Each structure stands twice: as structure tokens, then as C-alpha cells.
Amino acid sequence: GQQVMQIPQYQHVQEGEDFTTYCNSSTTLSNIQWYKQRPGGHPVFLIQLVKSGEVKKQKRLTFQFGEAKKNSSLHITATQTTDVGTYFCVNAGNNRKLIWGLGTSLAVNP
């Protein structure tokens, strides 16, 4: 079935450095969602990408959907301690049975 693979699994950065997490699929995705989960918290919706090659920005966060709709990325510019958490990409094309990536855990050293 459809699966999404996220890399890296963990990332430690120094505050102010950039961070990127990647989401890859072997099959074409109809769309993809990104969620953030703070330690001890619940997932919070960040964005949904639908169109091939789509790029969306939210302040320091940039989300991209690949031209072939088989991959996506989340890039954070100049990380802050508030960015700490786990970022999940979610395959939103599987008829209500969302398939979640395993997430990328981001740690930011102040």
C-alpha cells in the first residue's frame, strides 16, 4: 500500500541553523499534509499541499510538493527553540485511512 518515508529520523541543530525534513513515497500522492507535535502534545495541522510543484510558506517554514507528487519537504529557516518537536508528513490520499510517516524529531540547542 501507499507509504511515506521520512528522513532523517532525528536532527539536532544549533539555534539559528536551518533544518529540512523530507518525505518520500514510491507511489504518486494525491496530496500531502504536514503536522507538528510538540513533546508531550498532540499533532497540530500545519499545511496541505495538493498541486504538483506547489510551494507554500508560513513565516520561517517552507513546504514543497515535488513535481511528480512523490515527495515533499519542510524547510525551517533559522530555527528557534519553539520549533522543537516532531514533524510528520501524512499521505492524505488513501480514502480516510491517512498513512503517517514516522516523523522527524527536531531538537534545537539554544
Next chain:
Amino acid sequence: NAGVTQTPKFRVLKTGQSMTLLCAQDMNHEYMYWYRQDPGMGLRLIHYSVGEGTTAKGEVPDGYNVSRLKKQNFLLGLESAAPSQTSVYFCASSYAPYGGGNEKLFFGSGTQLSVL
């Protein structure tokens, strides 16, 4: 506006005991879901509901039952708890089904369940 509320927040059970987790949403969402989250496993869908009176199996339904008697409530039951059901459980709701363009999930704060 509370959003999605889960009760209880923590629970410890002995093997074989039963319990019910309650999820309530006040956003008039048609779709509700129960997920479990285990370290290194991401979120896995247990059961879901597309409307009042309807439920369906997700990815890992065994050992769980659900009911959606009222639109705003979605109950998750464990009839005979097992240590393998130790996990964090999240309820979520959405306005629309996937593919409709408005299917972002709103999550409750979670229930930490330990089965000894």
C-alpha cells in the same frame, strides 16, 4: 470553543480489565477517528466514523470497539486490556473526508494508557 476533548488523560489498567475512552468534539464535524501512537511507530488508525451511527475499521482494529451514537461523541472501548495496548491514544475529527480539500484533522490532547 473547546475543539476536541478526550477523557481520561491518564489511566492504568490491569490485564483483562475493560475501559472506555471518550472523545467529544464541538465543531459539528462528521468525521471522527481514533489513533494510537507508539514510539517509533507513528500514528496508526484504530477505527473511524464517517457520521453518527456509523463506524469502520482502520489499520489496527483488533482488541478495540467503537461507537458513535451521537455526532459529537466517539467512544473507544477495550473489552479485555492487554499489555500490547499500552500506548498514547488520540482522538481526532475533521470536517470533510480525505480528498475533499478540507480534511485537516483536529486532535484531542491524548490519553496515556498503561496496561500492567
